[in-house]
Structure formats: structure tokens, C-alpha cells
Amino acid sequence: MEGENEVKLHGMWASTYSKRVELALRVKGIPYEYIEEDLRNKSPLLLQYNSVYKKVPVLVHNGKPITESYIILEYIDETWQNGPRLLPQDPYQRAQIRFWASFIQQQLFGSFYKLISSNGEEQEKAVEEVFEKMNVLEKGMKELLPEGVPEVDGNNSGVLDILVTATFGPYKAHEEVFGLKVLDPEKYPLLFSWVQKLNEIPLVKGVLPPHDKLVALLQFIKQNDLKPSS
Amino acid sequence: MAEVKLHGTLLSPFVYRVIWALKLKGVPYEFVAEDLSNKSALLLKHNPVHKKIPVLVHGGKPVCESMVILEYIEETWPQNPLMPNNPHDRALARFWIKFAEDKGVAVWKMFRSTGQELQNTMKEALEMLQTVEEHGLGEKKFFNGDNIGLVDLAFGSIVYWLQVIEDIVGAKLFESHKFPRLHAWIETFKQVPVIEENLPNRDELLVALKLRREQLMASA
Numbered sequence: 001m002e003g004e005n006e007v008k009l010h011g012m013w014a015s016t017y018s019k020r021v022e023l024a025l026r027v028k029g030i031p032y033e034y035i036e037e038d039l040r041n042k043s044p045l046l047l048q049y050n051s052v053y054k055k056v057p058v059l060v061h062n063g064k065p066i067t068e069s070y071i072i073l074e075y076i077d078e079t080w081q082n083g084p085r086l087l088p089q090d091p092y093q094r095a096q097i098r099f100w101a102s103f104i105q106q107q108l109f110g111s112f113y114k115l116i117s118s119n120g121e122e123q124e125k126a127v128e129e130v131f132e133k134m135n136v137l138e139k140g141m142k143e144l145l146p147e148g149v150p151e152v153d154g155n156n157s158g159v160l161d162i163l164v165t166a167t168f169g170p171y172k173a174h175e176e177v178f179g180l181k182v183l184d185p186e187k188y189p190l191l192f193s194w195v196q197k198l199n200e201i202p203l204v205k206g207v208l209p210p211h212d213k214l215v216a217l218l219q220f221i222k223q224n225d226l227k228p229s230s
Numbered sequence: 231m232a233e234v235k236l237h238g239t240l241l242s243p244f245v246y247r248v249i250w251a252l253k254l255k256g257v258p259y260e261f262v263a264e265d266l267s268n269k270s271a272l273l274l275k276h277n278p279v280h281k282k283i284p285v286l287v288h289g290g291k292p293v294c295e296s297m298v299i300l301e302y303i304e305e306t307w308p309q310n311p312l313m314p315n316n317p318h319d320r321a322l323a324r325f326w327i328k329f330a331e332d333k334g335v336a337v338w339k340m341f342r343s344t345g346q347e348l349q350n351t352m353k354e355a356l357e358m359l360q361t362v363e364e365h366g367l368g369e370k371k372f373f374n375g376d377n378i379g380l381v382d383l384a385f386g387s388i389v390y391w392l393q394v395i396e397d398i399v400g401a402k403l404f405e406s407h408k409f410p411r412l413h414a415w416i417e418t419f420k421q422v423p424v425i426e427e428n429l430p431n432r433d434e435l436l437v438a439l440k441l442r443r444e445q446l447m448a449s450a
Contacts, residue, residue, distance in 0.1 A: 052325075052329070061318070064318050066318065067325060070328075072321070074321070075317050075318070075321040078320065079317045091305035091306045092293070094305065095293045095302040098295075099279075099293075099298050102298065103279065140279065
């Protein structure tokens with residue numbers, strides 16, 4: 001029916017948060033219209049839909065906006081109950097996933113941000129912090145997935161797969177620009193092998209930003225000392 | 231029913247969020263008092279990542295982070311729902327919960343700072359209040375509508391503690407003429423029977439927090 005289940009996504013091609021939502025929509029098989037936002041010249045619609053933060057991504061479902069990427073993932077899971085579940089049913093397992101989603105967001109991303117926006121001694125400290133947090137994440141995922149990473153394909157991806165893909169999928173571009181190996185296979189074998197598996201999935205290949213284009217953007221941001229923002 | 235334990239202290243706004251949720255749902259639990267200067271082996275075992283309170287332990291399984299705990303409580307004990315029914319309103323509630331987590335930090339930073347840093351954190355706290363006043367509450371009685379919900383618990387702890395911390399640091403942020411909606415809301419919040427019966431005594435909290443702040447400043 002016209003207008004029913006109309007889904008639009010306001011996003012940005014290089015934004016890891018935007019990618020999370022694209023991945024989720026595709027895993028669920030939800031048709032959507034994608035609207036690319038120029039973050040230096042945000043559309044009036046975006047500013048209206050996300051009046052508090054003025055950021056991407058924003059999902060607009062039948063005219064109603066939902067903001068904050070992780071919240072959008074839970075919204076998608078609750079609203080489209082056909083297709084693969086992004087989150088398990090069991091409340092304890094859901095709590096575990098929410099805990100780690102929060103860790104990735106607040107702790108890990110916080111450290112990444114410090115890393116790319118600091119210099120000299122401060123940056124060295126930031127590097128140490130990143131490795132520490134990666135360690136914690138690796139350990140946490142080992143406990144959460146005692147049988148190792150399950151075989152993933154586009155049909156059984158869950159929220160953690162999506163977060164890991166969006167965060168680490170483009171790791172080669174990050175390494176090239178920032179000259180730092182964060183996703184080290186020797187230090188973090190589970191995370192590394194997980195990312196390799198995820199990056200093989202056609203659905204993922206179709207969503208993640210093209211390597212060269214991303215490298216060029218990150219170089220530009222780095223050289224102009226800009227801060228990443230959504 | 232599996233046993234429920236809550237590890238925490240009675241000074242922590244995060245712990246109170248969990249107490250309120252458990253009481254609103256009528257879930258019996260055992261409170262395990264922690265000494266933060268000497269954390270129990272059990273606490274460190276249950277929360278190895280952050281080593282913080284609150285930790286809810288249900289049937290021996292730990293859940294950490296106050297708002298993660300609150301959603302767990304909501305999903306495990308569905309009676310007296312504290313979240314809206316439909317996905318869009320739930321997404322909106324989660325937005326404000328996240329906002330409370332991300333921006334409410336300013337209040338705790340205020341408590342720990344002096345001088346220029348205090349001025350900066352006060353400004354952040356003020357901005358947070360302004361956003362919530364303007365966008366968060368509308369004309370509703372509670373953030374959750376007609377009935378108290380998780381978003382109210384998230385902000386309730388922030389605002390109640392802010393009112394005490396303001397006195398301690400000598401700030402005047404949360405003025406009623408600037409924040410009429412929030413002022414009406416916090417009074418309504420405090421009068422909900424479960425909340426009223428489970429709020430730390432203001433004077434005792436003031437004394438305890440004052441002491442804690444002095445200790446923090448001395449060791450800085």
C-alpha cells in the first residue's frame with residue numbers, strides 16, 4: 001500500500017554509525033530510500049528530524065524519525081519481526097549485548113577519538129588506552145562466544161556482527177591513514193578472524209565504504225586537523 | 231524464583247535507579263553493601279570490566295551498567311511496565327535514556343571539580359537541563375506519559391543529586407523560573423509513593439557528599 005512502511009535513511013557514506021543502520025536494513029531485507037547528507041550543509045529535514053543532535057543517521061519510518069544508531073537497530077528489530085532477529089529473545093543475553101554495545105560506543109570509540117585528535121605524549125597514552133580496551137573487548141567476546149565466532153552470512157547477522165562490521169570492517173583504510181595496526185591478528189585473534197569472515201559476506205561488501213574513497217576522506221580530515229563528526 | 235541481589239552503596243544515584251525499578255515492580259532482592267575503597271572479591275568477579283556498582287545478580291548471573299540493568303528488569307519482570315508499548319515511543323524513551331547517560335555526566339563531573347573546570351562542567355549541566363526542558367518533557371506529567379517510567383528514573387537520580395551537589399559547590403543552576411517543567415516534574419516524581427519511600431534523606435546525603443568531595447579534593 002502506498003505510504004505504508006515507507007522507510008528512509010538519512011546517512012553519510014563514510015559514517016560508521018550510518019553503516020550500522022544500512023547493514024541492519026539489508027540483513028532484515030527492508031526496502032528503503034537512502035538520502036546522502038552533506039555534513040557541511042545538512043538538509044533542513046535532517047535538522048528538523050534530529051533537532052537535539054543534528055546528526056546522521058536518522059531513520060524515518062512512515063514520516064516518524066528515529067535517531068541514534070544503536071537505538072535504530074533495536075527499533076528495526078522490534079518493528080520488523082519477520083526475518084532474522086538482530087537481538088536474542090532472552091533478557092540476559094540482551095543485557096550482555098547491550099553492555100558490549102555500550103562498551104564499544106563509550107569506551108572504545110572514546111579512546112579512538114582521543115587517539116586521532118591528540119599529538120605527542122598524549123597520543124602515545126591514547127594508543128595504550130586503545131590497546132587496553134581492545135584487549136577487554138577481545139576477552140569479552142571470547143566469553144560471550146565460547147564456541148568461537150559462528151559462521152556468519154547475511155542471513156543470521158545480529159547486532160554484534162553489525163557493530164563489529166561497521167567499526168572494524170574498513171580497518172585497512174584506517175591502518176593506511178593513521179599508520180597504526182589496531183586490529184592486530186596476534187593480539188586480537190577472535191576479533192580479527194571475525195572481521196575477516198564478515199568482510200567476505202556480499203551484503204557487507206555492498207555496504208562498506210570503498211577503500212580508496214575512504215582513505216582519501218580520512219587523509220583530508222587528518223591533514224586539515226578536522227574532527228570527525230556526524 | 232531465582233534469587234536477586236543488588237551490589238551497591240546508598241550514596242550512588244546509579245544504585246538508586248535500580249532500587250526504584252525493583253521496588254516499582256515489586257521484585258524482592260537482597261542489598262549487598264559495598265565499600266568502594268575496598269571492593270569485594272565478588273563485585274570484582276561480577277564486574278571485571280568496570281569494577282563498578284550497581285551490579286544486579288539474578289540467579290547467580292551478573293548484569294552491569296544501571297540503564298542496562300533497568301532494561302533487563304523491565305524485560306524480565308513485565309508487571310507494571312516502565313517502558314511504552316509501541317516501538318517508536320520506545321525508541322524515543324531510549325533516546326532520552328542515552329541522553330541522560332551521555333549528558334548527565336556533567337553533574338558528576340561538577341561534583342569532582344573546582345575552579346575553571348567547575349565552571350565548564352556547570353555550563354555543560356546547564357545545557358543539558360535546557361535541552362531536556364525544551365525537548366524532553368513536553369506537557370507530560372512524566373517522561374513516560376501518565377505513569378512513571380525508566381526515563382523518569384534515569385533523570386530522577388540526576389536531578390535529585392544535582393539539587394544537593396548544587397548546594398555543595400555553591401551553584402544555582404536548576405532555578406524554577408528557568409526550568410518550570412522540570413521543576414514540576416521532579417516534585418511529581420518525588421511524590422510517587424515508591425520513590426518517596428526510597429529516596430536518600432537530603433540532609434544526610436548533603437553531609438555525606440560534602441565529606442566525599444572534601445576527600446576527593448584532598449587526594450587530588
